[in-house]
Amino acid sequence: MKTYIYSSLLGLGLMLAACNMEKDPIGLLMPDQISDSPSEATLTSAVNSTYEPLRNTTGFLGDGSWTRGLFIRPDFVMEDIAGGDMNKKWVSDGDQAWMDEVGRFSFTADNPAFNGLWTYAFEGVSRANLAIDKLGNPETVQQAGVSQDLARRMLGEVLFLRAYYYFELVTNFGDVPLLTKPLTDFDEAYEVAVRVPKEQIWQQINADLQQAAQLIPDTRRAAENEPWRVSWGAVLALEAKVALFNEQWQEVLTKIDRLQQKGYFNLNSNYFDSFSNSKKFNDREVIFAYNHTQGTLPKNGNGIGSLLGWGFLAPTDDFVASFEPNDPRLDYTVNVADRLVYKLMGELNAANRGNGDSPTNKILIRWADVLLWKAEAYLETGDYQQAIRLINEVRARARNTSTVTGGTAPSGTLPDRNLQVTDPAIIKAWLMQERRAELGFEHHRFSDLRRWGVAEQVLKAMGKNFNPNHYLYPVPQREIDLSGGTITQNSGY
DSSP states (O other): OOOOBOOSSOOGGGGGOGGGOOOOOTTOOOHHHHHHSOOHHHHHHHHHHHHGGGOOOTTOSTTOOGGGTOSSOTHHIIIIITTTSEEEESSOOSTTHHHHHHHHTOOOTTOHHHHHHHHHHHHHHHHHHHHHHHHTOHHHHHHHTOOHHHHHHHHHHHHHHHHHHHHHHHHHHSSBOOOOSOBOSHHHHHHHOSOBOHHHHHHHHHHHHHHHHHHSOSSSOSOTTOTTSOOHHHHHHHHHHHHHHTTOHHHHHHHHHHHHHHTOOOOOSSGGGGTOGGGTTTSSSEEEEEOOBSSOSSOBSBTHHHHHHTTEEEEOHHHHHTSOTTOHHHHHHOBTTTTBOHHHHTSSSSTTTTOTTBOOOEEEEEHHHHHHHHHHHHHHTTOHHHHHHHHHHHHHHHHHSOOTTSOOOOTTSSOOOOTTOOOHHHHHHHHHHHHHHHHTTSSOHHHHHHHHTOHHHHHHHTTOOOOGGGGSOOOOHHHHHHTTTSSOOOTTO
16 A cells, blocks of 8 residues: 655645644545545546635635635735735725735745745645545546546546646746645655746646546536536636647637537626526626535634625725626625625625535636637737727626616716727727726636736836746745755845
8 A cells, every 4th residue: 555745734844854744634545545445436526625725714725824824715915915905804904914915015035925826836736746646546436336437527527636736826926836646755755846937837737637628528518417517618618728728829819719608608697697606607697716605514614704704895086987887797896885895705695604514606617708818819809890809898797787686787887988989909908998897806816917917017117016026936945945945045035
């Protein structure tokens, strides 16, 4: 039986020092359980555990430390707060000052946000590698009594998830260590404790997604009774997003065209349906989401509710002012007067403010986002009318959405953009405006500003101390220290 070097935190350095092994999250299936007694249940559990590092459940990893960025997944800090859409709190105070440091770009490599995201993502990679190792072994699959169709689908799921976690790592940190198998001894751990060029990471992401697309059934849902599982459409969408971030514009169009022809997804008639708890997995727009559930042991609820109850996560004035007059999306995102962030609570009331076990899903990919990727690809390839048409499609849904009070938006709200405009700078400005309004508080803003190359211009105009080195975040200092310096730091930190 193999002994795996495995930690619940698997931020690389922690694998290299046996004295730093952390307690495992409740419910985590460990490698020896699969090796000793493989069954359909144990393999399914290994796959399911690979989804878990996506969630917002509080205290999920290790000791759930605020000071190590592990109390809750910190992607909202590194995207919405850093991107200027979100303040840490409605009333400024010294609580969790590290979040403010990210927002001001006055951070160091010791900031908990970076350790948190690195740890969550590498924990996901570690779990994916374990599941891939087992599902890719025909003998293990046969011994477990798992059908070939189920084994193929589950292998596709974890390949997608490994690609997703590496997408987070490469876009935030650039060069990162590459792990593609469980580590069985400390020599192997030391060998991989080195950053590889980001081009290799992108190649691995693409390879994983290409394989996943061949394994997951070409249906709207991979499993009708478990709609939260990675679907074929989610794989195609992530392939398109990878192409987008690498400016492979024709590939973006090809992937989205292929997905669009299936008709699996379209815009909901009402903007809030993607976020409403009453519509979970019953809408047509959400492509991939983490399924938070309430009242389970171990807990699997959305811990964002706790933060909202403590006064966290408020819109910046700049974000609120960026919306066009009467745009219904602003009020569905946040009720400024009552300090309610509807989009993160899944309700148009205060029911989940303070509920750390709320059932609100975490939306990771939805169709409006995909349509705006396609609009951007059309813009970059010179097909301006097609780009504008897609922007207008998203705007039309927004203006036709009933208001939060049940009324209709006034005449003239969000008028169509002029199809005759051929100035790419104007169209790009329209696209940037549309993404901010449509996707606010969904953890995309800072990544958008970076890939557009406008982060310095936009964030300095907001008074932030953004410098060119901030286009990549620092590698967590903890990882560098624990690796003995074999993991190096990004320039400027």
